[in-house]
Amino acid sequence: xxxxxxxxxxxxxxxLLALGALAPVAHAQNKVQIGIVTALTxxxxxxxxxQMNGFKLxxxxxxxxxxxxxxxxxxxxxxxxxxxxxxxxxxxxxxQRLATVDKVPVVLGELSxxxxxxxxxxxxxxxxxxxxxxxxxxNLTEQNNPYLFRVNANNHQLNVAxxxxxxxxxxxxxxxIAWNNDAxxxxxxxxxxxxxxxxxxxxxxxxxxxxxxxxxxxxxRNSKSQAVMLFMDEEPGSLAIKQIRDxxxxxxxxxxxxxxSDRFLKRLDAQKLDGMLQYNAFPPNADVPRIKKFSQTYxxxxxxxxxxxxxxSYDGLMVAVAAMQAAGTVSDGKAIRxxxxxxxxxxxxxxxxxxxxxxxxxxxxxxxxxANGSRRxxxxxxxxxxxxxx
Amino acid sequence: MTEALLxxxxxxLMMGSVYVLVALGLVLIYGVMHxxxxxxxxxxxxxxxxxxxxxxxxxxxxxxxxxxSMLSVGLVGYALERGVFRPLNGNxxxxxxxxxxxxxALENAVIAxxxxxxxxxxxxxxxxxxxxxxxxxxxxxLGIIVLTMAMITALGLFxxxxxxxxxxxxxxxxxxxxxxxxxxxxxxxWSTFALGSALAALxxxxxxxxxxxxxxMGDVPLVKGLAGILLGGMGSVPGxxxxxxxxxxxxxxxxxxxxxxxxxxxAFMVMVGILLFRPQGLWGQxxxxxx
Numbered sequence: 001x002x003x004x005x006x007x008x009x010x011x012x013x014x015x016l017l018a019l020g021a022l023a024p025v026a027h028a029q030n031k032v033q034i035g036i037v038t039a040l041t042x043x044x045x046x047x048x049x050x051q052m053n054g055f056k057l058x059x060x061x062x063x064x065x066x067x068x069x070x071x072x073x074x075x076x077x078x079x080x081x082x083x084x085x086x087x088x089x090x091x092x093x094x095x096q097r098l099a100t101v102d103k104v105p106v107v108l109g110e111l112s113x114x115x116x117x118x119x120x121x122x123x124x125x126x127x128x129x130x131x132x133x134x135x136x137x138x139n140l141t142e143q144n145n146p147y148l149f150r151v152n153a154n155n156h157q158l159n160v161a162x163x164x165x166x167x168x169x170x171x172x173x174x175x176x177i178a179w180n181n182d183a184x185x186x187x188x189x190x191x192x193x194x195x196x197x198x199x200x201x202x203x204x205x206x207x208x209x210x211x212x213x214x215x216x217x218x219x220x221r222n223s224k225s226q227a228v229m230l231f232m233d234e235e236p237g238s239l240a241i242k243q244i245r246d247x248x249x250x251x252x253x254x255x256x257x258x259x260x261s262d263r264f265l266k267r268l269d270a271q272k273l274d275g276m277l278q279y280n281a282f283p284p285n286a287d288v289p290r291i292k293k294f295s296q297t298y299x300x301x302x303x304x305x306x307x308x309x310x311x312x313s314y315d316g317l318m319v320a321v322a323a324m325q326a327a328g329t330v331s332d333g334k335a336i337r338x339x340x341x342x343x344x345x346x347x348x349x350x351x352x353x354x355x356x357x358x359x360x361x362x363x364x365x366x367x368x369x370x371a372n373g374s375r376r377x378x379x380x381x382x383x384x385x386x387x388x389x390x
Numbered sequence: 391m392t393e394a395l396l397x398x399x400x401x402x403l404m405m406g407s408v409y410v411l412v413a414l415g416l417v418l419i420y421g422v423m424h425x426x427x428x429x430x431x432x433x434x435x436x437x438x439x440x441x442x443x444x445x446x447x448x449x450x451x452x453x454x455x456x457x458x459s460m461l462s463v464g465l466v467g468y469a470l471e472r473g474v475f476r477p478l479n480g481n482x483x484x485x486x487x488x489x490x491x492x493x494x495a496l497e498n499a500v501i502a503x504x505x506x507x508x509x510x511x512x513x514x515x516x517x518x519x520x521x522x523x524x525x526x527x528x529x530x531x532l533g534i535i536v537l538t539m540a541m542i543t544a545l546g547l548f549x550x551x552x553x554x555x556x557x558x559x560x561x562x563x564x565x566x567x568x569x570x571x572x573x574x575x576x577x578x579x580w581s582t583f584a585l586g587s588a589l590a591a592l593x594x595x596x597x598x599x600x601x602x603x604x605x606x607m608g609d610v611p612l613v614k615g616l617a618g619i620l621l622g623g624m625g626s627v628p629g630x631x632x633x634x635x636x637x638x639x640x641x642x643x644x645x646x647x648x649x650x651x652x653x654x655x656x657a658f659m660v661m662v663g664i665l666l667f668r669p670q671g672l673w674g675q676x677x678x679x680x681x
Contacts, residue, residue, distance in 0.1 A: 204650050207651075214401040215650050218394045218645070218646065219646065246526060247525070267510065
């Protein structure tokens with residue numbers, strides 16, 4: 001008893017101290033955690049950086065202005081990031097944790113369509129809105145999952161724009177070299193359907209780790225094609241382009257959005273890329289105020305050219321915040337979902353409005369490499385711009 | 391079509407040359423030690439990485455880097471013979487298991503040292519182009535064929551006309567008899583292992599600049615090199631050369647008629663087809679007591 005009496009003052013003092021420490025927090029703004037699933041390591045680590053940069057930029061901007069108001073209270077953003085390593089089971093664990101342990105109101109991100117497909121049903125089970133900012137698999141938004149939204153254009157939308165452009169060029173026959181997987185085979189059949197006028201050139205698929213494209217190139221030459229489309233990402237893309245150019249094929253090269261950034265230029269010299277086209281979701285140098293502003297801020301912070309994945313992810317987080325504001329809640333997933341479905345947000349990549357399936361319809365561009373290593377915009381007609389603007 | 395055929399024959403000869411370099415190493419080692427070194431493909435990879443390392447870090451001269459890489463991998467080969475294969479001499483099963491283990495160890499060592507991502511190796515000869523009518527090849531591409539041919543000739547002369555070459559041939563024909571006539575069999579074994587490893591490194595250094603340097607770059611050449619020596623006849627040097635070239639040309643010409651997916655299948659079907667009629671391979675000799 002004596003012992004207890006003696007320690008009472010110190011206990012009180014501790015309690016007071018604790019209160020004192022807590023007091024300022026009670027007055028300061030509240031934090032809201034937003035779930036992020038992305039790949040920080042593994043095969044998708046490089047594009048994962050672009051995605052994270054977009055989220056970081058948006059969070060910083062929101063917090064720097066003193067946070068944002070929801071139902072009269074100020075909140076600041078805290079990103080709760082999980083590394084899925086482009087692995088569906090890691091992704092599923094992360095989504096489960098975000099829903100049950102972290103109890104976040106909304107989850108954003110993912111790069112791989114495979115991971116996104118595996119974890120979207122978990123989000124739906126927990127009535128947790130899930131906003132995709134990079135995966136392009138068209139099926140993702142065809143699963144009747146009311147909690148899934150996608151900010152970026154999917155492969156079908158990208159193909160429609162490219163096919164529209166290619167039809168106007170009248171190139172025929174057209175050949176294809178593509179990944180021997182869903183994305184490659186799906187991409188080829190998708191765009192061939194949209195190009196009924198073009199005669200079939202050669203269609204070849206290559207496996208992961210294949211580096212020698214000479215057999216494909218001999219066949220493309222043999223098919224007398226006027227254009228060859230490369231459905232692949234950066235690494236095989238740079239090998240294929242170099243080998244096609246070295247082999248002296250005189251035809252138009254068409255690539256994917258992985259082949260339309262300064263990062264890609266580092267792998268090849270501008271002379272090899274000169275004249276190559278690619279569909280593109282985000283021309284960082286376009287003379288459009290919203291794009292210019294974003295590109296400048298991005299370059300100042302990260303020291304490199306802004307990437308489409310960053311712009312899409314930046315917009316994704318802004319859309320999530322706008323939806324929480326419209327719903328007047330930072331915890332009710334159902335209300336936030338309903339707000340997302342009705343939202344109309346002016347983003348960096350354009351106006352974002354989700355259709356009944358949760359898919360937005362951002363502008364898709366076709367850009368072309370110039371001899372000096374810059375890019376020009378060829379499509380859509382109203383955005384056409386010369387070298388240096390793409 | 392003739393143009394495409396010519397293009398694919400040249401491409402096939404190029405890839406075939408690379409298979410030949412791998413096959414030669416395998417066949418020499420098999421000859422003197424009677425072991426198939428499955429880690430030979432990883433030595434190919436290691437050669438590519440070391441060449442890239444010497445080129446980018448020390449001296450950007452392609453030939454010096456290639457030579458240094460061959461020497462280093464030759465030393466690795468020497469160490470492997472002394473440290474792994476010699477102690478297991480006489481136990482083929484354990485030697486095979488050890489060589490499979492070496493694949494894991496060496497491939498992961500490469501990943502630990504240089505990371506899992508592919509490296510680019512920019513060499514001037516891959517940028518210079520030669521025109522043949524409408525076709526165009528890089529100097530490097532054609533250089534691989536020429537250099538391999540030169541290497542094969544040099545190796546042939548070495549084996550036929552030097553004392554040590556004769557010792558290698560004698561050891562592959564009959565180890566005990568070689569020992570009886572005073573050939574230092576152990577020295578022949580480790581130096582052959584080092585020579586074979588250096589040839590694999592040369593292969594890695596030749597294709598690295600043309601494509602990429604990456605941890606799995608030796609996988610396909612190993613399988614094709616093995617197929618090449620089976621086709622040519624286990625233990626036969628000219629067989630390894632012809633076997634490798636036949637595989638390379640067949641697979642690349644086949645892509646003109648069939649989807650490229652079937653490329654590997656065609657190469658192996660040709661191998662099986664030939665072995666059905668000549669089970670000892672094109673150059674192999676039936677040896678009494680060996681089935």
